[in-house]
Amino acid sequence: MIALDQKEEKKTLSLGFIGIGWIGRNRMEVLLNGGQVKADVISEPFEQNAIEALKLAPHAQVIDNPVDAYANPELDGVVIATPSALHASQSLNALSSGKAVFCQKPLGRTANEVRQVVKASQKSDKLLAVDLSYRYTRAFQAVKETIQNGEIGRVYAVNLVFHNAYGPDKDWFYDMSLSGGGCVMDLGIHLVDMALCCLEFPEIEAIRSHLFSKGVKLVPGEERVEDYAKVSMLTEQNTAINLDCSWHVSAGRDAEIEATFFGTDGGVSFKNVNGSFYDFKAEKYHGTQTEELVSPPDDWSGRAGLVWAKNLLKGVGYDAISATELVKTAEVIDRIYGRQS
Template identity: 65%
Template sequence: MITTQPTEILKKTLSLGFIGVGWIGRNRMEVLLRDTNAEALAIAEPSKDNAEEALKSAKNAVLANSPSDLYENEDLDGIVIATPSAMHAQQSIEALKAGKSVFCQKPLGRTATEVSDVVEAAEKADKLLAVDLSYRYTKAFKAVYDIIQNGEIGEIYAADLVFHNAYGPDKEWFYDINKSGGGCVMDLGIHLIDLALWTLDFPEIKEVKSHLYHHGKKLTSSNNEVEDFASVAMTSEKDTTINLQCSWNLSAGKEAIIEARFYGTKGGAAFKNVNGSFYDFKAEKYKGTQTETLVTPPDDWSGRAGVIWADVISQGKGFDRESAEEFIKISKIIDRIYGRE
């Protein structure tokens, strides 16, 4: 995925369309309008309340009757998609076929097949495709990534990543496996998989063992329920152990526990949320019993991934093969976790 920092001045004004402006879609739109020279020309949103709220920030935008109106709009450079997961792949493909760059909420697709189809459309159109895997763009995680990449804590042999959310999603479609593609792994675990694989340079994963639960009972492949707790153990080609846990509605004693810890031959490093926050993070470096704090809040990271996407588009760049292949690799791991490889 594209990881350059946003530039202060974009090279061209971008005209963007937005499909879905619920709270996350509206947040991404507001950050793009605030931090880039992009303008919102069109919005497709079935909820009248959401649309009216979005128009408070995008005063010159036109409300479209359907997403098709955005695909057909020749004035749009890109489309931002924040709709239910079942719609992501097809909407992305339609936008790309129409010659628009795409910034999509995760997951890009419910399966690796869907993701591969979107990537193929992006390559054929030579348009930039990005996914809002937002935690890698926090200053705290970037600090952890950098010290691992420059070898400060040696060769990584183990990683433990956790995302426990004391609340479950408030939209019914999250709990319908046909619409969501999966439960807490698809919703939260995808971030953990991305952080682990990105930090370790996307190694081949030779083994995946998963334990998925619904209301405390283990799921099997024949179940149609989505998991609300998952524990996953992976082993890379270099025998690095990667352990993941994620959940909805866990009695964690706080709103959220979000951590990514990496252990190397010369020390350790961690990305951690602060006081149960979904938004505040710190980074730490470990040597034996000593802790060095690398980054502390505040960090206005929400929407940063979209700003970078817009920046790269403004520079005239199209399809990025490296980031596209990362999306496919992540989706293949998720398929293996769900036993549908």
């Protein structure tokens, strides 16, 4: 776990938490336990969620409307864990009010929404980060380092897989207007981000996607969320990227999660262990040989938020590099859905 360095920084961050369901409470708990963070404001429409959150932050003020958090001059930033349809507008309002933002993914339902939020971060010079949490696992960091050190040569193919045997339990996930998409937006976005990150965000020259709902192939632009997706992409360097993801699939286990990179001198892979959503390993391949680089345990949950908080304590504002990456990933997701960016 990354802890905030209390010796290096004297300041304590005052944060507002907008949406504190189980993900929001988890991120709150990790931030509070990391040090130098206090939860001063909680915005949550469901009373039971607020009651549970107050057990973690008994002195926090519970408010009905997040607008009151944006207007609070004492807050350094807000942590957003609400349904996807609200992410862009809430992030935009917070940034425009001078608050740094840490938001659950996706930052927006479309690339246009993401661009608007990024523009607000730039204009206000306030730090924006998105909880693309798998980036912060030890396993993924080992994979990225292996690739970028040139240990497997030039990467020419990437296989991305995320099958969830359950799927979401909230109705809004299945409404395109609220979610922006189905399993690709929910699961595939993690893997697309991971692949682009390891390949240093190349331009994608071609995308071909096949989206299905309950076994029926969807027409491009159809306003129905997909529960199965098969996507092929080709980068400007002629690296082939294949993505398979799904909800409610008969996977034979809770989940199958994998990002495998094939290079001219070997391969490297990020994989979940025994169908787990939480345990990951990294393996390096050479011919028939397998070398384990990283194995569980790894307490990665909430680590992305701690990195954001540590940077906020250091006075980091608008981050042009990460902002550009967020837009590029969103543009790829738009193209998978056949949307105009």
